[in-house]
Amino acid sequence: MRAFNYCRPTSYGEAFHWLAGADQLVVPVAGATDLIPRIRDGLLRPDVVLDIKDLPDMRALTPTDGRLTSGEGVPPGLYVGAAVRMNELARSELVSSRWGVLAMAAASMGNEQVRNRATIGGNICTASPAADTAPALYVLEAAVCIKGPDGDRTVAIADFFAGPRKNALHRGELVVGLTIPQPPEGSIGHFEKLSRRKAGDLSIVSVAALAVRTDAGYRWRLALGAVGPTPLRSPESEAILSESLTDEAIDRAAASAYGCCCPISDIRSGLEYRQAMVINLTRHAIHAVMAQMPTP
């Protein structure tokens, strides 16, 4: 690998001092599962790699009863530090209790060794349209907590993904974590992905569905990965499913999901196959959620 320097700050002051260096390229690193292959391939030539894992609260995984959240009036939910690893999410009882769709997405990623290193902050910062935690975070309506030399800000997950490999961070900023609202009791989530192998590979298409429990029934949320420049929600499908769950409604919802995606052909799949699989996977995800609904 091409030579670079490595630093591991323990305070944000120190981290922002490094990141402000104008004469050199300073790149944050967490699990390095995306970064090292990119440096090896010559896609990135950092002068300094800045390890964020020892910064305060980067590894926190805790319910938010006010603590660790920046804004006022944050609903009770989950706070996930940026450096929390995939297997920590996949195996956490806390995460599975109410945010199961995120645990499922984390468990689907890469392989055991990669999941022991890859972090949620790294996954969203790659801003890959195929980032597997993204559809889950979209339906959970997570917010990304960002820290910079000039202060803190929060960005909705859907605004954080700006385009293929483009995120909403300004130069010198870091993602410190995510806040995820708690879906009401009785809500049901499901994540489904299709890849070239049954496991261990990036998604050709991924779908997250969340049926949010309401007094009257369920309000649906549906998000798709790897079929557009960013992950995306399908508002029309959501409206259809919230209205009715007949076979005909499910067909229309799947067709609407197909309508709102704009996939490309790449090494993992051709365009037409991706389009066809959007319909199939959306249907699977809807049925998987319905199978968990209590019978009236």
Added chain:
Amino acid sequence: MLHEISLTVNGDHYTLAVHSHHTLLQVLREQTGITSPKRGCENGECGACTVILNGLPVNSCLVLAPEADGAVVETVESLNKGGTLHPLQEAFIEHNAVQCGFCTPGMLMSSKALLDRIPNPTEDQIRDALVGNLCRCTGYLRIIEAILDVAGSCDEP
């Protein structure tokens, strides 16, 4: 740039000067002389470089060397430290789960980590734990059978 790091590998303590841009795999192979972790893809795909880092199986080709400061690392050499083979090693031999052997150290470390986490795994759990370990000659069935054999024997009092 050089960093001085201390780490424990298979119970032995090392203090080494490592390069920022080297990986744990390079440090193990080139600076400690422990060559069981193999250099395959160097991309996190093949698992030939798998070691147990602070209790968890990871690809040592994706760990930056300075990050290993303070770490406890286990490689396949730790399995027969007392001079006798580990039950997993015995089972791999018995089931002919080794051909060229290039994947074997990684397979053994992934299996060891699995049994540490789940002493009696199901076949599905074994397959899941080995997704990141590729073998291009033995095929996976014998490897899975070998692990099942050891897992089953954990039942015995």
